[in-house]
Amino acid sequence: MFVVDLIQRAVDRDCRFEFIDATVTAMRQGTMSSHKGAATSHSADDGFEFHFVPRTQLPQSWLEPDGHLFSEEAMFSVTGTERGSATWFGQAEFMRLVPTSMGPQVHGKVREWARVDQKAVHSAFMRLIVPGRNLYPTKVRHVPGKDDRTATVKVNGWHIEFHDHGEYSEILLPRSAQLPVGLCGALVSALGRVGGHELNWVYREIHENRQRCITVRALPKPAELRPGHDGNFDAFWRDYAGELQALVA
Secondary structure (H helix, E strand, C coil), X not given: CCHHHHHHHHHCCCCEEEEEEEEEEEEECCEEEEEEEEEEEEEECCEEEEEEEECCCCCHHHHCCCCHHHXXXXXXXXXXXXXXXXXXXXXXXXXXXXXXXXXXXXXXXXXXXXXXXXXXXXXXXXXXXXXXXXXXXXXXXXXXXXXXXXXXXXXXXXXXXXXXXXXXXXXXXXXXXXXXXXXXHHHHHHHHHHHCCCXXXXXXXXXXXXXXXXXXXXXXXXXXXXXXXXXXXXXXXXXXXXXXXXXXX
């Protein structure tokens, strides 16, 4: 799946994965047990539904009354490989046994899917996609075929770009140095605070060390963000810088 298609599907809450090979690994009290099969996953309001079809009979350690599928202590990691060889990783929750006409399956929920590949660009950078019609003040640059609505703000030496694509916003940040933990969430939370709405990202792309890491989320449809300060460009982004500095301090 091309990145542009994946971004659009994440924004539309319509991500679907067909895993021709999948592995579910149960972890409990220092022990691990893995089982292989095929799986599908699709967007839901608060994560991705995950449906695992085992190729062979599930081990008894999963099925007995105090087994992995019936224990609150068990944790599950999952991997899935698509037909095009892309492999995704996730942590599964609420795993349960579901009887079907084709035999028992295991269903659960994955909050986010991530993949790592070697398709990195030369310069390190991070991209975030925030769904919703985010009407923050921008400067308009006329380019062939469309108007590019952008804004740029500098905070703590970071040069942060915002691109308003109408139904979603793109946040770009060159990575010239190690970034603090939690910065992704802070970049988005600060925007929501100034605009008066809670916001979240649904797509993250990080390029560094010659690797590209892509993460997708499935979240409820967001509210619209209305511009503060009567759309005053300088005041809005000055307040944004202040909110971001407070969040990463």
